[in-house]
Amino acid sequence: MTIDTIDDDTQVLDTSRLPPNARLRSGTAARLAGLPVTTLRVWERRYGVVAAPKTPTGQRLYSTLDVQRLALLKQLSDRGHAIGTIASLGLPELQGLAAAAPARSAAAAAVPGLHLVVVGRGAAQKLQAVGARPRQVYDDLAQAEADPLGRPASHPTPVAGPDVLLVHLPSLHPALAERALSLAKQLRAATLLVLYAFGAEAVAESLRAAGTIVRREPCTGRDLARLLATAARAPAPGLGLPTASMRRYTDEQLASLAEQPTTVLCECPRHLAEIVTQLVHFEQYSADCDSRSPADSALHRHLGSLAGAARAMFEQALDRVVVEEGLQV
Numbered sequence: 001m002t003i004d005t006i007d008d009d010t011q012v013l014d015t016s017r018l019p020p021n022a023r024l025r026s027g028t029a030a031r032l033a034g035l036p037v038t039t040l041r042v043w044e045r046r047y048g049v050v051a052a053p054k055t056p057t058g059q060r061l062y063s064t065l066d067v068q069r070l071a072l073l074k075q076l077s078d079r080g081h082a083i084g085t086i087a088s089l090g091l092p093e094l095q096g097l098a099a100a101a102p103a104r105s106a107a108a109a110a111v112p113g114l115h116l117v118v119v120g121r122g123a124a125q126k127l128q129a130v131g132a133r134p135r136q137v138y139d140d141l142a143q144a145e146a147d148p149l150g151r152p153a154s155h156p157t158p159v160a161g162p163d164v165l166l167v168h169l170p171s172l173h174p175a176l177a178e179r180a181l182s183l184a185k186q187l188r189a190a191t192l193l194v195l196y197a198f199g200a201e202a203v204a205e206s207l208r209a210a211g212t213i214v215r216r217e218p219c220t221g222r223d224l225a226r227l228l229a230t231a232a233r234a235p236a237p238g239l240g241l242p243t244a245s246m247r248r249y250t251d252e253q254l255a256s257l258a259e260q261p262t263t264v265l266c267e268c269p270r271h272l273a274e275i276v277t278q279l280v281h282f283e284q285y286s287a288d289c290d291s292r293s294p295a296d297s298a299l300h301r302h303l304g305s306l307a308g309a310a311r312a313m314f315e316q317a318l319d320r321v322v323v324e325e326g327l328q329v
Helices: 026-033 037-046 063-080 093-098 106-110 121-129 141-146 174-187 201-209 222-232 251-259 269-290 294-325
Strands: 004-006 022-024 116-119 137-139 165-174 192-197 213-216
Touching: 022 026, 022 063, 026 037, 026 063, 026 165, 037 063, 063 093, 063 201, 116 121, 116 141, 116 174, 116 269, 121 165, 137 141, 141 174, 174 192, 174 201, 192 222, 201 213, 201 294, 213 222, 213 294, 251 269, 269 294
Parallel strands: 004 022, 116 137, 116 165, 165 192, 192 213
Antiparallel strands: none
């Protein structure tokens, strides 16, 4: 049977214009459904959202019904439905769910119940226009820094901070980046999101390296809502990793462990001792860079913190090997 194929380069805007036996390549099917191709592939691999047949060369070809199904899944996921819970539903069920559930605002769908603090009235107005309701809005960094409610000393018992601190800066330079990071720490914010108009990309990269979500303007309210949804889903930097702690082994002990004979043929004690030694050196290197380069201090503090966490993990591994092998420390 002849199959009508539409190339990926073809711009098709309405599935009703397609012939019933149309077979679409992944790029065209994704565009019609409003999906990035990468999302389509992830949904197929993880959830089996469609079962598009393959050609002898391995190319998937999608039908008009496949595209309608993908478009409904995209619409419902935008409204807040978890793709894992709706991926197995049939087309009639998806259509009924879409008809029964009225569309919510971008912010309401993306960040229900999000504890949001915003620095910058312009960014707050954009979010309010799409349904987001920040719990606290400051005019600028100076006002936020001066607010006694944001100071840990005002709370004898530590309290949970905001899920997201959004800081809107007309210009981005090292001093402001440092203040934004400091404010996030002061407020105990789980995630820092910085929106800026002008500034050096190197400063933005240093913020990203410190675990910050950074976006340059122009940025609409809906764009901000999507960023907030990303921030709300993202784990806090270093989640699940042990924090850096005091060293458990001196340089002399590590050198001794690296030279001791063991019964382990793969020489794990030596390798672990060498890794811990390298991480110790990198921690010191990051600290030295931090003191020499204020412009990159956020980046080097982040790198030093990660190196310290990694060192703590490998020290735990070395502890076990020392015990198992009965090594002398």
